[in-house]
Amino acid sequence: xxxxxxxxxxxxxxxxxxxxDRHVSAESLHDEVTKAGFEVSLATVYNTLHQFTEAGLLQQxxxxxxxxxxxxxxxxxxxxxxxxxxxxxxxxxxAIAIAGVPTPPKGTAVERVDxxxxxxxx
Amino acid sequence: xxxxxxxxxxxxxxxxxxxxDRHVSAESLHDEVTKAGFEVSLATVYNTLHQFTEAGLLQQxxxxxxxxxxxxxxxxxxxxxxxxxxxxxxxxxxAIAIAGVPTPPKGTAVERVDxxxxxxxx
DNA sequence: CAATAGATTAGAATTGTTCTAAGAACGGAA
DNA sequence: TTCCGTTCTTAGAACAATTCTAATCTATTG
Ligand SMILES: [Mn+2]
Ligand SMILES: [Mn+2]
Ligand SMILES: [Zn+2]
Ligand SMILES: [Zn+2]
Numbered sequence: 001x002x003x004x005x006x007x008x009x010x011x012x013x014x015x016x017x018x019x020x021d022r023h024v025s026a027e028s029l030h031d032e033v034t035k036a037g038f039e040v041s042l043a044t045v046y047n048t049l050h051q052f053t054e055a056g057l058l059q060q061x062x063x064x065x066x067x068x069x070x071x072x073x074x075x076x077x078x079x080x081x082x083x084x085x086x087x088x089x090x091x092x093x094x095a096i097a098i099a100g101v102p103t104p105p106k107g108t109a110v111e112r113v114d115x116x117x118x119x120x121x122x
Numbered sequence: 123x124x125x126x127x128x129x130x131x132x133x134x135x136x137x138x139x140x141x142x143d144r145h146v147s148a149e150s151l152h153d154e155v156t157k158a159g160f161e162v163s164l165a166t167v168y169n170t171l172h173q174f175t176e177a178g179l180l181q182q183x184x185x186x187x188x189x190x191x192x193x194x195x196x197x198x199x200x201x202x203x204x205x206x207x208x209x210x211x212x213x214x215x216x217a218i219a220i221a222g223v224p225t226p227p228k229g230t231a232v233e234r235v236d237x238x239x240x241x242x243x244x
Numbered sequence: 245c246a247a248t249a250g251a252t253t254a255g256a257a258t259t260g261t262t263c264t265a266a267g268a269a270c271g272g273a274a
Numbered sequence: 275t276t277c278c279g280t281t282c283t284t285a286g287a288a289c290a291a292t293t294c295t296a297a298t299c300t301a302t303t304g
Contacts, residue, residue, distance in 0.1 A: 108243060118232070166285060190261095
């Protein structure tokens with residue numbers, strides 16, 4: 001699965017990786033690439049985000065039923081999720097310590113431990 | 123918001139709370155209630171699951187883009203998620219210890235900390 | 245320069261979820 | 275007990291997020 005540097009993929013990669021760490025939804029990235037003057041369908045944005053994820057360039061973070069983000073920060077870290085604003089905020093991996101994860105069921109291995117700290121207007 | 127014991131709600135509550143702890147999707151519960159001989163629309167199953175959640179009888183667990191479960195175990199606990207089988211397995215709350223959650227942004231407070239241990243065929 | 249295999253794209257289809265408005269149940273007044 | 279305003283309930287329709295599929299494009303090989 002060699003990813004060719006097509007017009008669509010180059011445009012999306014440019015937006016995703018130019019600046020620092022980003023949390024984007026498929027929809028928001030599609031808006032962005034469209035406003036930047038490129039013609040890319042939303043389906044292609046999804047395809048590309050999944051391909052980049054599979055290639056290890058992105059991480060997918062699922063926060064709500066029917067709402068997921070793609071994260072350019074692929075290092076070990078966790079998230080605050082502020083549902084009122086639909087906003088994801090990074091928590092450095094070093095900050096949170098998770099102890100006591102039990103042995104997973106036979107025949108399986110731990111792939112990733114996701115922590116979402118749900119926050120609310122106080 | 124007094125919930126009336128309607129035919130639909132009584133049927134759903136019966137299925138949800140008869141046996142031990144359960145993780146159901148709206149779709150799977152709808153199948154179940156239909157097979158049990160009741161006529162309840164899928165929209166009503168969603169309504170009811172959300173009402174029960176708001177009433178503190180259920181917890182919603184979001185695992186994948188477009189896949190969420192409702193959990194009759196409302197105590198403090200966490201989950202293994204076995205994506206290959208779409209299966210959620212409880213981890214007792216006492217097992218996992220989470221330390222070092224940073225202070226949330228000003229004006230917000232922590233509502234809940236969700237931990238999902240994603241497991242894979244080894 | 246074919247011919248072929250593999251990759252790409254986006255429209256269409258599907259899935260999961262929420263909204264809305266018509267009807268049903270309730271409670272108070274007469 | 276009947277009427278009536280109010281609140282609650284339900285499910286069809288609408289919507290939103292995501293995935294599928296097949297037509298098209300690209301690369302590779304002879
Ligand atoms: Mn989105
Ligand atoms: Mn479902
Ligand atoms: Zn992040
Ligand atoms: Zn559970």
